[in-house]
Amino acid sequence: MSEVATAVEFDHVPCPFCGLVCDDLQVVRTGAALKVTKNGCSLAVTGFERALPATSPQVGGRDVSVQEAVAEAARLIRKSSSPLYGGLSTDVAGMRAVMSLADRSRGTLDHAFSSAFGQNMKVLQSAGWITSTLTETRNRADVIVIVGSDVHALHPRFFERIVRADTTMFEETDKPLTVVFIGEGLDQSAASGPRVGKVVTLPCPLHSVDEVMGALLARMRGNKVSGDNVAGVPLAAIEGLAKTLSDAHYSVLVYTPAGLHTDDSDLTVHAICDVVRLLNKTTRSAGLSLGGDEGATTATSVCGWQSGFPTRVSFASGAPDYDPITNELPRKLAGNESDLLVWLASYSPDLAPPDTDVPTILLAPPAMTPPNAPAVFIPVGTPGLDHAGQLIRCDSVVSLHLRDLGRSKNPSVASVLTAIEAAL
Amino acid sequence: MLIKLTGGKVYDPANGIDGEIRDIYIEDGVIVAAPAEGRIDQEYPLHGRVVMAGAIDPHTHIGGGKMTIGRLMLPEDHRGDPVCRGHLTRAGCGHAVPSTLTAGYRYAEMGYTACFEPAMLPANARQAHMEMADTPMVDKGAFAMLGSDDFFLRQLAAKDDIEAIKDYVAWTLHATQAIAIKVVNPGGISAFKFNQRQLDLDEKHVHYGITPRDVLLTLSRAVKELGVTHPLHVHGCNLGVPGNVETTENTIIGMNGLPVHLTHIQFHSYGTEGDRKFSSGAARIAELINSHKNVSIDVGQVLFGQTCTASGDSMRQYGNTKSANPNKWVVMDIECDAGCGVVPMRYRDKSFVNALQWAIGLELFLLIDDPWRIFLTTDHPNGAPFTFYPHLIRLLMDKGFRNDMMQKINPDAANSSVLASLDREYSLYEVAIMTRAGPARSLGLKNRGHLGVGACGDITVYQDIADREAMFATPVFVFKNGELVVKGGRIVKVVQGATHVARPDFDRGIEKSLRRYFERYHTVGFDNFKLSDDEIITDGRGSLVIQPTAARA
Numbered sequence: 001m002s003e004v005a006t007a008v009e010f011d012h013v014p015c016p017f018c019g020l021v022c023d024d025l026q027v028v029r030t031g032a033a034l035k036v037t038k039n040g041c042s043l044a045v046t047g048f049e050r051a052l053p054a055t056s057p058q059v060g061g062r063d064v065s066v067q068e069a070v071a072e073a074a075r076l077i078r079k080s081s082s083p084l085y086g087g088l089s090t091d092v093a094g095m096r097a098v099m100s101l102a103d104r105s106r107g108t109l110d111h112a113f114s115s116a117f118g119q120n121m122k123v124l125q126s127a128g129w130i131t132s133t134l135t136e137t138r139n140r141a142d143v144i145v146i147v148g149s150d151v152h153a154l155h156p157r158f159f160e161r162i163v164r165a166d167t168t169m170f171e172e173t174d175k176p177l178t179v180v181f182i183g184e185g186l187d188q189s190a191a192s193g194p195r196v197g198k199v200v201t202l203p204c205p206l207h208s209v210d211e212v213m214g215a216l217l218a219r220m221r222g223n224k225v226s227g228d229n230v231a232g233v234p235l236a237a238i239e240g241l242a243k244t245l246s247d248a249h250y251s252v253l254v255y256t257p258a259g260l261h262t263d264d265s266d267l268t269v270h271a272i273c274d275v276v277r278l279l280n281k282t283t284r285s286a287g288l289s290l291g292g293d294e295g296a297t298t299a300t301s302v303c304g305w306q307s308g309f310p311t312r313v314s315f316a317s318g319a320p321d322y323d324p325i326t327n328e329l330p331r332k333l334a335g336n337e338s339d340l341l342v343w344l345a346s347y348s349p350d351l352a353p354p355d356t357d358v359p360t361i362l363l364a365p366p367a368m369t370p371p372n373a374p375a376v377f378i379p380v381g382t383p384g385l386d387h388a389g390q391l392i393r394c395d396s397v398v399s400l401h402l403r404d405l406g407r408s409k410n411p412s413v414a415s416v417l418t419a420i421e422a423a424l
Numbered sequence: 425m426l427i428k429l430t431g432g433k434v435y436d437p438a439n440g441i442d443g444e445i446r447d448i449y450i451e452d453g454v455i456v457a458a459p460a461e462g463r464i465d466q467e468y469p470l471h472g473r474v475v476m477a478g479a480i481d482p483h484t485h486i487g488g489g490k491m492t493i494g495r496l497m498l499p500e501d502h503r504g505d506p507v508c509r510g511h512l513t514r515a516g517c518g519h520a521v522p523s524t525l526t527a528g529y530r531y532a533e534m535g536y537t538a539c540f541e542p543a544m545l546p547a548n549a550r551q552a553h554m555e556m557a558d559t560p561m562v563d564k565g566a567f568a569m570l571g572s573d574d575f576f577l578r579q580l581a582a583k584d585d586i587e588a589i590k591d592y593v594a595w596t597l598h599a600t601q602a603i604a605i606k607v608v609n610p611g612g613i614s615a616f617k618f619n620q621r622q623l624d625l626d627e628k629h630v631h632y633g634i635t636p637r638d639v640l641l642t643l644s645r646a647v648k649e650l651g652v653t654h655p656l657h658v659h660g661c662n663l664g665v666p667g668n669v670e671t672t673e674n675t676i677i678g679m680n681g682l683p684v685h686l687t688h689i690q691f692h693s694y695g696t697e698g699d700r701k702f703s704s705g706a707a708r709i710a711e712l713i714n715s716h717k718n719v720s721i722d723v724g725q726v727l728f729g730q731t732c733t734a735s736g737d738s739m740r741q742y743g744n745t746k747s748a749n750p751n752k753w754v755v756m757d758i759e760c761d762a763g764c765g766v767v768p769m770r771y772r773d774k775s776f777v778n779a780l781q782w783a784i785g786l787e788l789f790l791l792i793d794d795p796w797r798i799f800l801t802t803d804h805p806n807g808a809p810f811t812f813y814p815h816l817i818r819l820l821m822d823k824g825f826r827n828d829m830m831q832k833i834n835p836d837a838a839n840s841s842v843l844a845s846l847d848r849e850y851s852l853y854e855v856a857i858m859t860r861a862g863p864a865r866s867l868g869l870k871n872r873g874h875l876g877v878g879a880c881g882d883i884t885v886y887q888d889i890a891d892r893e894a895m896f897a898t899p900v901f902v903f904k905n906g907e908l909v910v911k912g913g914r915i916v917k918v919v920q921g922a923t924h925v926a927r928p929d930f931d932r933g934i935e936k937s938l939r940r941y942f943e944r945y946h947t948v949g950f951d952n953f954k955l956s957d958d959e960i961i962t963d964g965r966g967s968l969v970i971q972p973t974a975a976r977a
Contacts, residue, residue, distance in 0.1 A: 012949045023952045092554055093962075103515050124497050128752040128766075130742075134947040135547070135759040139574075140617060167944045169574055169760060170631070249619065280742070284619045286757055304492045305524045305555045308502040308517035319506035319515050320523075322499050390959070392551060397489050397758055399550040400952055401959060 005031035014402050015040075016091075016347055016384040017047035019292025019394030020134070020155050029405055034385065041156035047347065048385065052408055055366035058377040066378065070416065073342075073361045073376045074423035080340035082316060083107040084358075086329045087344040089294035089351050091389030091402065094413035095302035098344060101421045108314040108338070110329035111299040112351055113291070116258035118324050119266040120289055121300075121310045129273040132252050132286035133395040138162045139169040143244055143251035145180040147272055148209030149259025152187040155290050158254075159190030168195070178244060183209050183261075202241065204231035206261035213271035216242055220278050245279055256290040292394035294347055301392050330354055343370075346380050346413050363413050381410035425465045426451045427906060432470030432885060435856040436477065438865065438874030442853045448475065450881040453906035457877050470885055473900055476856045477873050478537025478882030482863035483657075483687055483722050484804040486527050487541045487555035487566070489548045490734045490764040493754050494521040494805070498732060498768060500750070512918050520732045520768075520805045524558040530811055532561035533913050535884035535899040538872060538921070540863075541566040542606055542657060542687065543736045546573065547759035547948075549600035550955050556923065557966050561909060563882075565867070565924035567657050568602035569736050571639045572613035574760040575941055580642060581632040586649075587931070590976070593646045594930035595938065599954040603867065603926045603971060604654035605647050606687075608736040609661060610639035613763040616739035623739070625661055625674050636661050637678055644682040650928040651974030653868025655683035655720070660692050663740040667696040669705025676712045676719055685866065688724025688803040690785040702777055704784045704841055710791030713798075720866055721792070724803035725785035727812045728773045731805045734766045741765020760945065771808070779837035781807075783830075789820055790846040795857040796865070814896035817859075820850040821892045868971050869924060881906030920967075923960050928973045 007030045014023040026038035027048055034048040057069035064072075077083055085102050088095065088111040102109050111117065123129060137144070144163055151158050163179060176197025181188055184203045191199050204212050208231035215230040220242045228235050245251050253272045262268045272287050279285035291297075303311045309322035325331070332338050333356045341360040343353035349367035353360055353374075362374035365382060383389030384402030389412065392399040429448040434441050449456045485491055495502070502517035507526045509515040516523035518530065531539055539559070544552040544566035556564045570576050570593065579589050593605060611634060612623040618630050626635050644656040660675050662668035672692040686692070689709060697703035713719050730749075735741050738755050742765060745753045749770040756764045771778040785807070792798045800817070804810035819826050830838050838844070850858070864873020871879045885901040898913035909917045935950070942950040960966050 012951050014952060022947075023949050096558065100514070103509055121496065124493075124752075124754070125499060126752060128497060128748075128754045130755045132757045133547075133759045135761075135945070136617070136757045138947060139760055139945055140757075161947060169945050250617070280755075284617060284757075300496070301489075301492055301551070302554075304496045305487075306514075306516065306558055308495050308521075308523040308526075309499055310496055315509070315515055317506075318508035320502075320517060321506075322502075390550065390554065396493070397545070397548050397551075397756070398948055399548075399554070400948065401550070401956070 010403065010405055013405070014384055014391070014400040015044045015047070016382065016391050016402055017043045018155050019290055019297060020157060021391055021393045021400045022157055022161065023400055027405060029407060032407055034405060034407055043156060050367065053366050055379045057379065060375065061373055066411065069376050069378045070419045070423055073378070073420045076340055076359060076361060076375060077105050077342070077420065078424055080105065082338045083340040083342055084329055084332055084338045085109045085342045085344070087112050087351060087353065088299040088311060089345045089347055090413040091295060091383035091391050092298055092302055093389060094344065094346065094417065095299055097414040097417035097421070099303065099306045101417050103315050104421060104424065106315050106318070108316065108327050108332065109303060109311050110327060111296055111311045113258060113294060113296040114311050114328070116291060117296050117300055118312070119257045119260070119269050121324070122266040123269045123273055127270065127273060130276050130280055130286050132288050133397050134162055134393070137252045137288055138165050140250045141177065141252040142175050143178045143180065143248040145182065145251065145253045146186060147213070147253055147255040148183045148206055148261065148268060149256040150186050151254060151256055151259070151290060152190050154256050154259050158290065163191060164193040164195055180241060180244065182212055200241070202233045202237055204233045207263070209260070210262040210268045210271060212238060213268060213275065217271055217274050217278070220275065245275070245285065246283060249284060251279065251285045252288050253285070254288045254290065258291050288395065290394045294351055295391065297394055297396055298392040301396060333358055344413050346382050363416055366410065378416050379410050380413050380416060381408060383412065386410050387412045426459065426462065428464045428467045429475060429883065429885070430467055430469050432473045432475035433888065434475045434875060435852050436875040437853055437857040437861040439876045448875060448883065450903070450906040453881050455875060455877055455879045455881055468901065472888060474852060474886040474888045475875070476884050477860045477875050477879065478884050478902065478904070479535050479859045480538040480863040480869070480873055481531070481536055481801065481810065482540050482799050482867060483542045483801045484539050484810055485541060485543060485734050486539055486559055486564070487524065488544055488552035490766050491521055491555065493766045494732045494734050495523065497752060497754065497766065501730060501732070510915070513915055518811070520730055520809050524555050525560060528560040528562055529915055532902055532904070532910050532915060534811070534813060534897065535886070535902050536562055537882035537902070537904055538563040538869070540564065540603070540867065543567065543569055543608060544600060544602060545569050545736065545758055545762045546596055546600045547761040550959065553601060553923070553955060553960055557962060560918055560920055561904065563921035563924060565603040566601070567604040567606035568596050568600045569606050569608055569762050570596060571607035571610045571643055572762050574614065575938070577611065577614055577629070577632045577634065580634045580638060586642070586645065588934060589642060590646045590650055591930040591934035593643065594650050594928045595934050597652070597925070598927055601923065601925050601955050601960055603924050604652060604657055605643060606657040606659065607639060607643055608659040608762070609663065609739055610636035612636065612661060612739045613736060616742065616763065617757050621739065621743070623661060625671050625678065640675065640679065641682065644679060644684050648683055649977040651976055652926050652928055653971065653973065654866055655685050657685045657687055659687050659735070659737060663691050663737055664744055666694045666702045668692050669695050669708055672709055673712055676716055679718060681718050683718050685720045687722050688801065688806065689721045690724045690726065690781065690788060690807065693784050693788060698840055700776055702780060704780060704787060706784045706787035706791060707842065710788055714793050720797040722799040722801040723785050723788055724801055724807045725816055726771050726778065726781040727802060727808035727816065728771045728778065728782065729808065730770045731808055732766065732768045733806045734764070735806065736762050736764050738763030738765045741767050773833045776834045776837050779833035780841065782833060783837060783841035783843045786819060786826070786843055787841060787846065790848045795854040796862045798858060799863050800858045814893045817855055817896045818891070818893035821855065823847060823849050868926065870971055920965055922967045922969045924969045924971055926971050926973050929976050
């Protein structure tokens with residue numbers, strides 16, 4: 001009997017392909033093919049509609065059963081003296097499973113995007129911040145400043161959902177929204193619509209955004225800035241921004257850590273947070289860090305509540321040891337400080353493990369083509385497409401329940417890692 | 425499997441048992457009557473030992489985003505208390521904001537079998553429950569925060585029918601899997617978003633035109649009329665502000681007899697007398713509480729050392745940032761729902777203010793008569809980490825010890841406190857009320873907090889030694905659902921506790937307005953906002969206990 005694939009429609013689908021985790025998508029599944037039929041951005045369409053090649057688990061390039069692959073992975077982890085758990089692109093359950101396995105095997109954990117997210121962690125651990133969240137910003141902000149990162153390219157629906165929202169809760173009290181871009185070449189095409197009053201650009205090279213932020217801070221503090229421009233931006237424009245911010249009821253300074261182009265970009269984040277702190281002496285203002293793609297916020301949060309620290313934690317001593325420099329995965333690989341890499345990816349097949357001779361256990365979407373043949377490859381499902389899961393949004397407050405859309409039977413990272421740990 | 429605990433000295437205030445030698449039988453996790461005949465599978469001789477129900481912490485910040493902010497912000501604090509993987513237990517870290525796993529182990533090792541997270545933002549409920557799911561050993565539950573969320577404030581400003589407000593409150597309990605409702609700085613977290621820096625009891629919210637008094641009266645009535653056992657859990661106005669004793673008095677009187685639980689009242693009992701314009705208001709507060717039977721409290725005792733304050737009260741926490749130690753802090757405005765503030769704090773015994781805070785907490789404990797209406801908390805980690813509880817119990821039970829400690833604090837603070845003149849020493853019976861029977865009754869936990877037939881086998885056994893700190897720090901045995909989980913203060917079995925919830929009836933019609941509200945304003949859809957049972961149960965790791973509620977009035 002031939003099976004005719006019927007179309008199944010899913011509404012209010014959360015999308016796991018960037019840190020915004022928009023949850024208003026409509027997706028239609030026909031057989032194993034998904035199509036985004038409403039509210040899909042380019043990232044969502046790519047993510048949901050990517051063809052899923054049929055792949056088998058492999059050991060040494062040979063097709064094997066999942067059980068055999070799990071057994072071999074367990075054997076490799078058992079004999080490893082210092083396994084590295086990298087990528088960490090997974091959901092809450094996957095993070096719980098890898099935390100348990102790393103603890104058991106005295107391994108080290110590092111997310112693929114720790115370097116970017118780590119800029120925020122440095123600021124959190126040295127000064128802290130005042131921040132807002134997506135819904136709060138959407139309803140309350142009267143000035144939105146995009147600082148040095150191409151938010152529209154990285155989060156294609158941010159402007160549509162947060163900046164240009166049709167209805168806001170306090171519209172009767174709010175002025176039209178002012179949108180400010182600090183940096184040249186940032187995509188401004190979405191900063192339009194009835195709610196947007198004014199768009200201002202401070203055009204400096206993206207690698208000089210920190211200089212402009214420094215000058216802004218200096219002028220806000222009443223300090224002198226020499227010259228009539230900073231990195232090409234007229235001082236008057238910087239002073240104008242200072243006035244716009246101090247006149248605002250609720251300004252929000254938005255950035256994406258991975259999108260900052262400055263050297264030592266934690267200092268740019270510091271400057272953003274300093275501006276916000278200063279403004280709050282008289283009015284209200286908040287920072288909003290986007291990013292959090294590939295489960296980065298989830299990894300940081302779960303690692304945070306289970307170990308006490310962000311990722312770049314090692315369990316080598318038996319207790320969690322957080323060292324964002326020593327425990328950086330590429331550094332450990334380059335320094336031959338590890339004998340096994342366990343790489344977890346479950347959203348994009350492009351999040352390949354680094355090019356290394358260290359034997360690798362790869363849990364990844366079937367379409368991934370790693371730079372080196374892994375010792376063990378287990379194709380895994382994508383949370384929110386192939387199985388249910390939970391994902392924490394970029395603002396570290398809201399988390400979403402991801403749905404099983406029934407695309408494939410590929411197992412979750414959590415179930416594979418749990419089986420590996422059970423086999424140890 | 426029939427277990428017999430033989431010959432222990434039993435303190436079970438819910439059943440009026442005050443230190444009687446009794447045997448206790450447990451079968452299939454539940455306390456049963458002495459069997460007429462039949463084999464005892466396992467017997468624990470407990471002669472000379474003290475037996476109580478497992479302890480219950482009714483107010484401890486163990487799960488949710490602000491705790492994880494605190495964790496991520498303070499690596500230096502964790503480094504002082506690393507926790508290695510054990511034979512049965514996972515690695516983690518302790519001290520001010522411990523990792524979830526370590527928190528669960530340490531609570532159990534102290535004889536606690538249930539903990540309640542008192543400030544779960546509905547927008548953050550899913551994560552709060554994830555963190556609690558990763559807190560092993562203890563049962564848990566959470567109080568959903570309302571009162572600065574825009575949906576409720578719009579209802580209040582529009583003078584919506586109380587029935588609609590009740591429906592919303594009940595819906596929130598269901599949607600967030602909560603057991604009670606908490607209000608934090610009523611209306612004030614929202615007012616802070618409009619740049620108001622304080623909101624006293626009768627001060628108007630600039631946008632909504634409502635007052636904290638309106639919020640308190642409406643929510644406490646709603647909670648009562650919904651039949652939820654735990655009264656509205658109130659973190660009042662002006663936390664930490666000298667002179668707030670007056671606000672607290674007005675709050676107590678202003679409730680007009682409606683049931684209310686005033687939490688961490690120590691932080692709300694400050695006067696402005698003396699050279700430093702900071703004085704104890706404990707006597708005034710205690711007198712009012714003694715005469716207002718509708719009010720229960722927990723203390724939020726301050727104990728000295730490094731900790732981290734974490735609260736939904738973004739307005740007052742922003743005010744407290746000037747005392748941050750180390751000097752870093754986080755304040756957040758959250759989702760048109762609430763906010764939070766995370767401010768590390770180092771309470772010093774030589775500081776006049778900190779020492780007086782310590783004394784004020786103890787004065788409250790000793791001046792409030794009825795142990796059924798006062799619960800032992802440090803508002804973990806705000807006043808001190810929960811691991812200080814045994815020390816606090818000794819301060820309450822041992823006047824000599826208390827006086828010794830008083831010698832060490834700032835002398836001006838000691839002199840301006842009546843503490844030295846208070847001779848009261850808590851009895852074991854009173855401690856059992858304050859840490860078991862009272863919280864269980866107040867929270868509406870059926871079959872918890874007592875040792876009568878039908879109670880679940882959550883039982884803690886202590887040595888009866890004069891050093892009450894040592895006694896309560898290291899129980900001899902802890903049983904969870906009848907299973908031995910802690911022996912000699914060490915985990916011998918890792919278990920997963922249940923999540924307690926309350927689910928009062930409501931008219932589903934409210935979902936129509938909520939759905940519209942979410943569609944118009946929110947960044948999460950109405951259906952995705954709600955937390956399903958499956959998410960709590962997560963592959964059988966968790967379980968739900970639906971506690972009874974009374975009929976809706």
